[in-house]
Amino acid sequence: xxxxxxxxxxxxxxxxxxxxxxxxxxxxxxxxxxxxxxxxxxxxxxxxxxxxxxxxxxxxxxxxxxxxxxxxxxxxxxxxxxxxxxxxxxxxxxxxxxxxxxxxxxxxxxxxxxxxxxxxxxxxxxxxxxxxxxxxxxxxxxxxxxxxxxxxxxxxxxxxxxxxxxxxxxxxxxxxxxxxxxxxxxxxxxxxxxxxxxxxxxxxxxxxxxxxxxxxxxxxxxxxxxxxxxxxxxxxxxxxxxxxxxxxxxxxxxxxxxxxxxxxxxxxxxxxxxxxxxxxxxxxxxxxxxxxxxxxxxxxxxxxxxxxxxxxxxxxxxxxxxxxxxxxxxxxxxxxxxxxxxxxxxxxxxxxxxx
Numbered sequence: 117x118x119x120x121x122x123x124x125x126x127x128x129x130x131x132x133x134x135x136x137x138x139x140x141x142x143x144x145x146x147x148x149x150x151x152x153x154x155x156x157x158x159x160x161x162x163x164x165x166x167x168x169x170x171x172x173x174x175x176x177x178x179x180x181x182x183x184x185x186x187x188x189x190x191x192x193x194x195x196x197x198x199x200x201x202x203x204x205x206x207x208x209x210x211x212x213x214x215x216x217x218x219x220x221x222x223x224x225x226x227x228x229x230x231x232x233x234x235x236x237x238x239x240x241x242x243x244x245x246x247x248x249x250x251x252x253x254x255x256x257x258x259x260x261x262x263x264x265x266x267x268x269x270x271x272x273x274x275x276x277x278x279x280x281x282x283x284x285x286x287x288x289x290x291x292x293x294x295x296x297x298x299x300x301x302x303x304x305x306x307x308x309x310x311x312x313x314x315x316x317x318x319x320x321x322x323x324x325x326x327x328x329x330x331x332x333x334x335x336x337x338x339x340x341x342x343x344x345x346x347x348x349x350x351x352x353x354x355x356x357x358x359x360x361x362x363x364x365x366x367x368x369x370x371x372x373x374x375x376x377x378x379x380x381x382x383x384x385x386x387x388x389x390x391x392x393x394x395x396x397x398x399x400x401x402x403x404x405x406x407x408x409x410x411x412x413x414x415x416x417x418x419x420x421x422x423x424x425x426x427x428x429x430x431x432x433x434x435x436x437x438x439x440x441x442x443x444x445x446x447x448x449x450x451x452x453x454x455x456x457x458x459x460x461x462x463x464x465x466x467x468x469x470x471x
Contacts, residue, residue, distance in 0.1 A: 130342060130387070130388055130389055131337075131386075132337070132338055132340065132341070132342070133338065134334060134337045134338055134386050135334075136330055136331065139330045139333050139334050139337070139382060139386060140326075140327070140330045142381070142382045142385060142386075143326055143329070143330060143378055143382055147377075147378070150378060150381045150382075150412075151377065151381055151408065151412045153381070153385060154380075154381035154382075154384040154385050154411075154412040154413045155411055155412065155413065157384055157385050157413065158384055158388075158412075158413035158415070160388070161388045161389060162413075162415055165410075165442060165443050165444055166415065166444050166445075166446055167414075167415055167416060167417060167438070167443050167444070167445060167446065168221055168222060168391060168415060168416040168417075168445075168446040169218075169219045169220045169221060169222075169416075169417065169419045169434075169445050169446065170220055170221070170222040170223070170224055170255075170393070170417070170418050170419070171211075171212075171215035171220040171222070171223050171224065171418065171419060172224040172225075172226060172418050173208065173211050173212075173215075173223070173224070173226070174226055174227075175202060175203045175208055175225045175226065175227050175243070176200060176201065176203065176226075176227035176228055176229065177189060177197065177198075177199070177200045177228055178197045178198055178199035178200060178228055179191060179199025179200075180228035180230065181230045181294065182230055182259075182292065182295065183292060183293055183294045184282070184291065184292045184294075185291045185322070185358035185359040186282075186291065186319055186322060186351055186354075186357060186358075186359045187357060188354040188356065188360075189228040190357070192358075193354070193357045193358075194356035195354055195355065195356035195357060199228075202227065202236060202239060205239055205243055205246065208225065208243050208246070208247075209243070209246040209247065209250075212246070212247045212252065213250060215252075216250055216448060218419070219419070219445050219448060220252065220419060220448075221252060221253060221446050221447070221448050222252060222253040222254075222255060222275075222276075222416075223247045223250075223252045223253070223254060223255070224254075224255035224256070224257065224276075224278065224418075225243060225247075225254075225255070225256050225257070226256075226257040226258075226278075227256075227257070227258045227259070229258055229259040230259050230260065230294070230295075231258070231259040231260040231261065231262075231265075232258045232259065232261070232265060234265075237268055240256065240258070240269070241268060241269070241272040244256065244269065244272040244273060244274045245272055245273060248273045248275075251448065253275045253276065254273070254275045254276070255274075255275060255276035255277070255278055255345075256269065256274055256276075256277055256278070257278035257279065257315075259279075259303075260279075260299060260300075260302075260303045261277070261279075261303050261306050261307065262306065263306045263309065263310070265306075266306040266307050266309070266310035266312065269310065269312060270310040270311050270312050274312050275312070275313055276312065276313045276314070276315045276344065276345055277307040277312045277313070277314065277315060278315035278316065278347070279300060279303045279304055279307065279314075279315075280300075280316055280317050280318050280319070280347065280349075281297060281300050281301070281304075281316055281317075281318055281332065281335055282300075282318045282319055282332075283318055283319065283322065283328055283331075283332055284324065284327070284328040284329070284330075284331030284332045284334075284335065285331060285335060286327075287322075287324050287328045287331075291322060291359070297335075301339075304316055304339065304343075308340070308341065313343075313344040313345065314339075314341075314343040314344055314345070315343060315344065315345035315347065316336060316343040316345075316346065316347075317336070317343070317345075317347035317348050317349065317383075317393065317395070318332050318347075318348070318349065319349040319350070319396070320332075320348065320349070320350060320351070320371050320376060320379055321350045321351040321363075321371035321376070321397070322351050322359050322363075323359070323362065323363065326375070329375075329379050329382075330382075333379070333382050333383055333386055336383075336386075337386035337387055342389060342390055343387065343390055344389070344390060344391065345390060345391045345393060345416075346383050346387055346390045346392050346393065347393040347395040348376075348379055348383060348392065348394065348395060348414070349395040349396040349397055350371060350396065350397025350398075350400070350401070351363070351371075351396075351397065352396050352397055352399075352400075373401065373402070373405040373408075376405070376409070377405065377408045377409055377412050380392060380394075380409045380412045380413060380414050381412035381413060383413070384412060384413025384414075385413075391415055392413050392414045392415060392416065393414065393416040393417065393418070394406065394409055394414045394416070394417045394418075395417075395418055396418075398417065398418075403437050403440070403441075406437065410441070410443065417434065
């Protein structure tokens with residue numbers, strides 16, 4: 117298998133013709149060799165030791181008509197999660213401001229829908245505009261989108277749309293039956309055609325094989341253009357969900373830490389320009405496992421105490437880990453108002469404050 121050189125520009129690294137055999141060969145490399153190659157690719161295309169902090173907020177929880185086997189928000193799950201209405205725009209913006217104050221540069225908003233209804237789009241648009249005005253990157257995950265809905269989100273300035281493919285094409289119908297992999301890919305195409313950055317990844321540790329993990333990476337790495345953001349989740353088994361109950365009985369089916377790091381490394385090598393995101397499952401990972409993921413090319417995490425309905429590591433734990441590992445959080449971008457205030461002479465700023 118031909119390996120790219122570290123002096124090649126990104127355009128030469130970002131291949132869309134990866135074969136499954138090539139990706140399987142990456143997974144089969146000695147662990148230290150694979151991590152070393154992934155680190156080379158990462159450092160050639162991204163700042164070393166810099167990690168983006170992102171926050172994910174559930175803006176509409178529970179009641180989803182899909183039957184995703186991992187999801188506690190499905191109406192098919194017996195998880196005890198009750199359906200809620202869409203949060204008010206002002207509440208979402210307040211939570212975004214708190215996330216920004218805590219160092220997040222991306223604010224992601226998720227709704228437990230099969231697809232958004234047209235009546236919900238005006239509020240969604242206001243959320244996007246409001247968060248963008250704070251100088252943060254915006255991301256939405258609302259289920260499947262029509263071309264028209266994608267166009268509305270694009271016009272509002274949405275930066276990223278998340279729609280995970282979850283697993284390999286071969287295993288897909290063992291995880292979800294209410295929509296197909298093709299439905300997922302159609303939404304990604306609508307998002308891409310609207311000019312919105314694609315955020316798409318999946319979940320490992322659902323009892324899949326390594327061949328499934330190869331197929332998952334292959335599907336993303338051979339899209340017409342690579343996703344700009346690739347979340348890699350470790351399943352958080354929830355009692356009352358199909359996969360949560362299954363893995364409670366067969367814990368050996370869960371992914372081990374070394375294989376998880378291998379998946380992160382393979383994503384980094386095959387999609388060099390993407391932000392590779394450590395997403396759900398970090399709360400059960402050791403600090404050293406996370407450190408290996410950062411070495412292998414992960415450069416974004418979701419911070420805070422919760423990811424939608426799943427537990428997360430928490431801001432204080434993440435800050436302590438960053439300090440021990442010598443990692444730097446990506447800087448929060450200033451808003452136009454903040455830049456103007458800095459440029460204003462101090463005397464004028466005082467007069468402005470008194471109106």
